[in-house]
Amino acid sequence: MSLKQAIFEVIKPGFLxxxxxxxxxxxxxxxxxxxxxxxxxxxxxGNYLLGNHPTCVSLEISIGQCELIALASTQIITxxxxxxxxxxxxxxxVWSVISINKSDILRWHKPKTGMRAYLCVLGGFMTKTYFGSxxxxxxxxxxxxxxxxxxLSQNISNNFSKIKRFMPRQFIPDYQKTLTLETYxxxxxxxFTQDNIKDFCTQIQSISSKNxxxxxQLEPQAVKPKNSKMYSEANALGxxxxxxNGTPIIMMNDCPTIGGYPKIGIVSKQSLSxxxxxxxxxxxxxxxxxxxxxxxxxxxxxxxxxxxxx
Amino acid sequence: xxIKDQLYPYVNIHSENSVIIYFAQDANPKILAHIDCxxxxxxxxxxxxxxxxxxxxxNLTIFYNIQTISTKNVLKIIKRLLSEISxxxxxINHKIIKIPVYYHQDVGLDLLSIAQQKxxxxxxxxxxxxxxxYQVYGxxxxxxxxxxxxxxxVLCTPRHTQPRASVPAGSVGIADCQTGIYPSNSxxxxxxxxxxxxxxxxxxxxxxxxxxEVKFYSIDREEFLTLGGIL
Numbered sequence: 001m002s003l004k005q006a007i008f009e010v011i012k013p014g015f016l017x018x019x020x021x022x023x024x025x026x027x028x029x030x031x032x033x034x035x036x037x038x039x040x041x042x043x044x045x046g047n048y049l050l051g052n053h054p055t056c057v058s059l060e061i062s063i064g065q066c067e068l069i070a071l072a073s074t075q076i077i078t079x080x081x082x083x084x085x086x087x088x089x090x091x092x093x094v095w096s097v098i099s100i101n102k103s104d105i106l107r108w109h110k111p112k113t114g115m116r117a118y119l120c121v122l123g124g125f126m127t128k129t130y131f132g133s134x135x136x137x138x139x140x141x142x143x144x145x146x147x148x149x150x151x152l153s154q155n156i157s158n159n160f161s162k163i164k165r166f167m168p169r170q171f172i173p174d175y176q177k178t179l180t181l182e183t184y185x186x187x188x189x190x191x192f193t194q195d196n197i198k199d200f201c202t203q204i205q206s207i208s209s210k211n212x213x214x215x216x217q218l219e220p221q222a223v224k225p226k227n228s229k230m231y232s233e234a235n236a237l238g239x240x241x242x243x244x245n246g247t248p249i250i251m252m253n254d255c256p257t258i259g260g261y262p263k264i265g266i267v268s269k270q271s272l273s274x275x276x277x278x279x280x281x282x283x284x285x286x287x288x289x290x291x292x293x294x295x296x297x298x299x300x301x302x303x304x305x306x307x308x309x310x
Numbered sequence: 311x312x313i314k315d316q317l318y319p320y321v322n323i324h325s326e327n328s329v330i331i332y333f334a335q336d337a338n339p340k341i342l343a344h345i346d347c348x349x350x351x352x353x354x355x356x357x358x359x360x361x362x363x364x365x366x367x368x369n370l371t372i373f374y375n376i377q378t379i380s381t382k383n384v385l386k387i388i389k390r391l392l393s394e395i396s397x398x399x400x401x402i403n404h405k406i407i408k409i410p411v412y413y414h415q416d417v418g419l420d421l422l423s424i425a426q427q428k429x430x431x432x433x434x435x436x437x438x439x440x441x442x443x444y445q446v447y448g449x450x451x452x453x454x455x456x457x458x459x460x461x462x463x464v465l466c467t468p469r470h471t472q473p474r475a476s477v478p479a480g481s482v483g484i485a486d487c488q489t490g491i492y493p494s495n496s497x498x499x500x501x502x503x504x505x506x507x508x509x510x511x512x513x514x515x516x517x518x519x520x521x522x523e524v525k526f527y528s529i530d531r532e533e534f535l536t537l538g539g540i541l
Contacts, residue, residue, distance in 0.1 A: 025361060025362065025373075026361065026362050027362075028362050028364050028373070028450070029362060029363060029364050029365070029449060029450075029519075029520070030449060030453060030454060030512070030517065031449050031450040031451060031452055031453040031454055031455050031512075032453045032512060139452065140452060140453050140512070141453070141494050141511060141512065142512075184323070184326075186322060186323060188322060189322075231337055231366065231367035231368050231369060232366050232367060232448060232450075232457065233330060233364075233366050233367070233369045233371065234324065234328070234330065234364035234366065234369075234371035234450070235450075236324060236325035236326075236327075236328055236371075236373075237325065237326075238325055238326060239324075239325055256450065256451045256452065257364060257450035257451065258364065258366055258448055258450030258451050258457075263324075266323075266325050266326055268326070269326065291323060291326070291381060292380075292381070294326060295326055295327075295376050295381070298326065298376075299376065299377060302377075
């Protein structure tokens with residue numbers, strides 16, 4: 001049995017604050033997608049630094065305007081974006097474990113750097129499970145964003161390590177700089193030639209205002225598919241679709257399970273984490289990498305955080 | 311290489327942990343049955359490396375565990391399997407799902423305009439939509455949304471150029487030569503011709519699977535309300 005205690009009450013929910021974990025797999029054939037923390041990097045570091053299990057649920061706070069009051073004392077950490085995070089109106093550190101007391105007011109005001117902050121509490125939040133995951137997907141009807149006066153619960157039955165860790169400086173990303181998206185381009189595409197891909201890689205593009213947990217659109221129009229006619233097929237995290245007029249759309253965690261536009265390549269998970277911290281008008285460039293390298297980097301990252309399980 | 315010259319079936323990398331197989335240029339019920347048969351064999355061959363799959367129209371995507379098997383080996387296994395299977399299996403999943411629909415302008419927001427465009431009566435549209443037995447060509451986009459085909463050519467209608475912000479759960483729509491039912495309240499680009507009172511959300515007992523068949527039947531206002539429909 002899981003024991004829980006009330007840990008926060010929501011004063012302001014913010015633009016979009018949802019519980020997220022590693023997401024769900026195994027239901028895509030039923031139309032139920034992956035979901036999960038859109039910045040895998042910040043999500044994993046949060047649990048790791050706090051000594052949590054790598055699957056603990058965090059609160060993903062997008063853009064800010066979020067305010068919570070503590071109902072008990074505990075330890076927390078926020079990772080990812082610095083949304084001018086403060087405790088009782090005093091600036092508080094991001095990427096560091098902090099002890100909080102009952103009645104403390106935690107506030108994420110507006111973006112200083114990055115777009116999404118992760119709030120982790122000791123033991124993780126205690127929330128409802130849908131199809132094997134506690135990740136919220138509003139479009140799919142799997143849970144809702146937090147709202148005013150919600151009571152958020154902490155799992156106090158998890159075995160968590162007493163070890164607290166410090167964040168190595170070199171792993172704190174700079175969300176301001178031009179982002180290089182490591183991408184594997186298909187070598188035998190029916191829709192794009194190798195010259196198309198070369199052109200695509202030389203262009204600097206920027207994030208359009210159409211960016212959310214489902215997908216990030218880029219502009220300007222980059223490369224037109226030879227032929228856009230195709231049957232719908234599976235979609236997946238990281239896939240770059242190109243619309244008939246040439247707009248690239250990068251699939252993110254809440255993307256639909258099926259899509260009908262030609263695909264040109266796949267963005268690495270590491271790069272997707274960094275992309276999720278960026279917003280309208282920020283620049284991105286594509287860098288060609290081998291699929292094998294992309295997979296190995298992803299596994300190395302995953303291994304690092306799962307080796308810590310006792 | 312153009313799509314026309316392509317030899318089927320062929321396999322491509324799809325995502326970091328998936329590959330996609332295209333079986334034919336065009337989709338039809340026979341191909342769907344073939345895809346399902348091959349899907350089962352791939353699942354058996356990949357054993358614990360297999361995660362899940364999505365079958366849709368003429369293609370099948372296989373997700374596998376990159377922690378335990380390399381992409382190279384997955385491609386090898388699948389290519390070998392495809393070369394060994396020559397016969398197209400016709401072991402169609404004959405499950406037929408029957409869906410009651412209240413075809414009326416109260417709930418079918420585009421029913422009248424389609425009737426006018428096609429120069430048909432509403433009764434003729436109902437008749438043409440509910441006579442045919444449809445094939446589930448894919449499930450996805452949103453939980454339990456089934457892509458159904460193929461419509462009577464007369465009914466084929468393009469999507470709205472500007473999608474509606476929201477249509478109610480149960481709305482029955484048309485997009486080109488496909489038809490489908492929105493399982494939950496959703497933004498919608500499809501042309502809406504009616505509504506089913508059944509709950510088809512992920513909580514429903516009705517779970518569409520690629521290869522199932524669907525038959526619509528017309529109900530009146532009273533039956534719609536009795537079955538739980540809301541106006």
